[in-house]
Amino acid sequence: MxxxxxxxxxxxxxxxxxxxxxxxxxxxxxxxxxxxxxxxxRCELPWFTRGCRLCARVLPEGAGPVCGACLRRxxxxxxxxxxxxxxxxxxxxxxxxxxxxxxxxGRLLAQLWTEALSAPTPLPDLILPVPLHPRRLRERGFNQAxxxxxxxxxxxxxxxxxxxxxxxxxxxxxxxxxxxxxxxxVRHAFEIAPVLAAHPPRSVALVxxxxxxxxxxxxxxxxxKRAGVERVEVWVLARA
Numbered sequence: 001m002x003x004x005x006x007x008x009x010x011x012x013x014x015x016x017x018x019x020x021x022x023x024x025x026x027x028x029x030x031x032x033x034x035x036x037x038x039x040x041x042r043c044e045l046p047w048f049t050r051g052c053r054l055c056a057r058v059l060p061e062g063a064g065p066v067c068g069a070c071l072r073r074x075x076x077x078x079x080x081x082x083x084x085x086x087x088x089x090x091x092x093x094x095x096x097x098x099x100x101x102x103x104x105x106g107r108l109l110a111q112l113w114t115e116a117l118s119a120p121t122p123l124p125d126l127i128l129p130v131p132l133h134p135r136r137l138r139e140r141g142f143n144q145a146x147x148x149x150x151x152x153x154x155x156x157x158x159x160x161x162x163x164x165x166x167x168x169x170x171x172x173x174x175x176x177x178x179x180x181x182x183x184x185x186v187r188h189a190f191e192i193a194p195v196l197a198a199h200p201p202r203s204v205a206l207v208x209x210x211x212x213x214x215x216x217x218x219x220x221x222x223x224x225k226r227a228g229v230e231r232v233e234v235w236v237l238a239r240a
Contacts, residue, residue: 025096025105026089036108046085047116048239055214056080056239075214077206077221077232081120083113086210086240094209094238098144106144110151113237119156124233125201126161127153130208130216131190133167148237149207158205164196165220182215190223200228211236 022031024038032039051058052067054075059067084090090109097105129145137143146162153160169189204224206217211234221232 025093025108035111036104037112041089042112045090045112046087046238048082048084051080051082051239053079056082056211056234056236058085075221076218076225077234079120080211080214080234080236080239082211082236082239083116084238086212086238090238098209101141103142103147106147109237110148113148114151114155117152117155120233122203123156123158124203124205124231125159126164126204127156127158127235128165128204128206128220129160129162130206130220131162131165131167133170135170136167145208148209152207152235161196164193165223166191166193182213183218186216186219190220192223192227197227200224202229203231203233204229205233205235207235209236210238210240212240 022034022036023029024031024041025036026041026044027038029038029041031037032042035042048056052070053065054070054077055067057067057069059065086094093105093109096102097109127149129143129149131145132140132143143162149160149162152158167189168191171185171189206220208217211217214234217234221234224232
């Protein structure tokens with residue numbers, strides 16, 4: 001039965017690709033390699049090259065593996081992995097997905113991220129998407145971090161645990177605030193589920209779409225470390 005379902009799903013996918021061939025979501029040219037993006041636009045994406053090992057800030061040529069800010073004040077998380085720098089044309093795809101509910105753009109971003117992913121060693125025990133407050137989730141209809149985290153969890157065969165951390169304070173959107181205000185905005189905004197507090201995993205990966213100042217993942221990492229998690233990595237689609 002399982003093989004029949006897989007065969008049927010594969011056949012439907014093939015038919016859909018024949019009837020509706022991939023179309024680039026950036027320039028509307030024919031897609032490439034079964035993706036909704038053409039080869040030239042894919043090459044123009046701001047793929048992540050080199051950044052601080054801890055926070056993924058861009059580093060100048062010849063700099064060491066850790067930026068000056070992290071040397072002065074190490075973050076509560078242990079590493080950051082980014083697939084892209086946040087810039088055109090990626091920023092338009094992220095905005096369409098996140099703010100206009102275009103889930104097809106989200107699927108494309110997840111596919112690109114999964115293909116670019118280099119599996120860390122050792123793998124984390126759990127993947128935790130950064131949560132939305134229930135009010136924001138009702139307004140948006142989906143959690144962009146969760147939608148991006150699903151294919152990563154499947155590809156790496158890591159349990160996805162979206163219910164283990166909750167956003168309990170309906171804070172204003174981070175993009176409307178400055179750096180110091182962002183830190184105050186998310187203070188005490190998250191809590192962990194009792195099951196995680198009782199049996200903390202050794203290591204987790206926090207997944208989010210875009211990391212700007214890092215205030216949100218800072219706060220979540222502090223909560224997780226206080227609960228007994230030994231290692232927290234931040235995995236983001238893009239680093240601003």
